[in-house]
Amino acid sequence: MTPATHKWTAADIPPQAARLALITGANSGIGFHTALELARARCGVILGCRDRIKGDAARTRILAQVPAAHVEVLPLDLASLESIRAAADRFLSTGQHLDLLINNAGVMALPRRQLTRDGFELQFGTNHLGHFALTGLLMPAVLSPGPISGAPMSRIVTVSSIAHRGATMDLANLQWERGYRPWPAYRRSKLANLFFGFELERRLERAHAPAISIVVHPGVSNTNLFASGPGQGRSLIAKLTPAFIALFAQSDAQGALPTLYAATAPEIRGGRFYGCDGFRQMYGYPVEVRAETQAYDEALAARLWEISENLTGVQYRLPERQS
Numbered sequence: 069m070t071p072a073t074h075k076w077t078a079a080d081i082p083p084q085a086a087r088l089a090l091i092t093g094a095n096s097g098i099g100f101h102t103a104l105e106l107a108r109a110r111c112g113v114i115l116g117c118r119d120r121i122k123g124d125a126a127r128t129r130i131l132a133q134v135p136a137a138h139v140e141v142l143p144l145d146l147a148s149l150e151s152i153r154a155a156a157d158r159f160l161s162t163g164q165h166l167d168l169l170i171n172n173a174g175v176m177a178l179p180r181r182q183l184t185r186d187g188f189e190l191q192f193g194t195n196h197l198g199h200f201a202l203t204g205l206l207m208p209a210v211l212s213p214g215p216i217s218g219a220p221m222s223r224i225v226t227v228s229s230i231a232h233r234g235a236t237m238d239l240a241n242l243q244w245e246r247g248y249r250p251w252p253a254y255r256r257s258k259l260a261n262l263f264f265g266f267e268l269e270r271r272l273e274r275a276h277a278p279a280i281s282i283v284v285h286p287g288v289s290n291t292n293l294f295a296s297g298p299g300q301g302r303s304l305i306a307k308l309t310p311a312f313i314a315l316f317a318q319s320d321a322q323g324a325l326p327t328l329y330a331a332t333a334p335e336i337r338g339g340r341f342y343g344c345d346g347f348r349q350m351y352g353y354p355v356e357v358r359a360e361t362q363a364y365d366e367a368l369a370a371r372l373w374e375i376s377e378n379l380t381g382v383q384y385r386l387p388e389r390q391s
């Protein structure tokens with residue numbers, strides 16, 4: 069972890085006028101606060117949401133605080149490749165450049181094994197494969213020339229978790245057909261986020277592409293994630309989890325800071341991991357952190373990439389390297 073004397077907050081976000089961000093899962097929690105603070109800094113924000121009513125409500129909440137904000141809702145269900153393709157097509161048809169893609173949406177520790185529309189285990193399918201497909205499809209907009217010459221490079225920020233620690237990446241059982249367990253499945257999806265974000269950076273760098281890829285984690289933050297995931301379990305511990313988190317975790321606004329830092333701070337470098345500076349990185353202010361050693365396994369990341377291309381049918385088209 070790098071020492072930080074200055075505690076970075078949303079007040080440090082540089083002006084974002086004429087920039088555009090797409091945030092997945094922006095109707096609640098960390099995604100909502102990411103969108104709100106970007107909008108406050110005059111970034112145009114597109115809320116990628118699976119539920120239109122929740123998306124519209126989030127838009128209204130942002131406009132209540134930032135009346136001049138440019139906010140749109142983009143229907144996007146990351147548990148459906150058809151929906152992801154429709155969302156990407158809709159965005160690409162506008163011809164807009166995408167400055168920031170925030171891969172934030174997620175589901176956690178679902179008590180029973182569930183599947184996406186395409187038959188992927190729901191956590192791996194939503195958290196990793198959905199974002200893998202979305203990012204690949206939006207790459208033309210990310211890499212297109214922006215409206216302002218000399219503007220900062222586009223950034224792709226993927227939200228992982230300290231829960232990646234201790235994950236196993238069993239490539240032969242990615243869909244958990246054998247031995248499904250809620251937390252190991254979540255851990256693996258979050259390790260996959262790290263593999264993806266780091267491998268994407270290596271590929272962008274090799275292609276000399278005008279974008280960087282960064283991975284972040286929000287510590288432990290009080291959001292709907294706990295009620296909608298582990299809170300659905302039958303045990304008393306499961307039922308009490310959301311209340312326990314509400315008592316002890318940091319706020320969702322604080323949890324959005326590492327994402328906002330990675331998306332906007334000038335000192336950010338591609339291929340790095342940013343989290344929180346508190347005890348065991350569970351809370352605090354944004355700093356660069358190190359992921360568990362296995363997250364830097366380039367051979368495994370490349371294999372997961374290839375498998376992800378095959379499963380989603382999305383091939384990344386990066387420019388040929390310019391010498």
Ligand SMILES: NC(=O)c1ccc[n+]([C@@H]2O[C@H](COP(=O)([O-])OP(=O)(O)OC[C@H]3O[C@@H](n4cnc5c(N)ncnc54)[C@H](OP(=O)(O)O)[C@@H]3O)[C@@H](O)[C@H]2O)c1
Nearest residue numbers: 093096097098145146147172173174229288289291292293
């Ligand atoms: N909170 C924490 O302590 C914590 C810790 C580590 C990492 N994270 C990560 O932070 C990210 C944001 O989660 P959060 O804590 O802010 O929880 P949250 O409030 O539950 O937000 C999750 C968002 O993802 C959306 N989502 C879920 N499945 C989706 C799908 N199939 N398609 C599109 N959107 C979908 C949810 O939409 P609905 O409202 O429609 O369900 C919601 O907007 C996740 O990637 C999570 O893994 C959170």
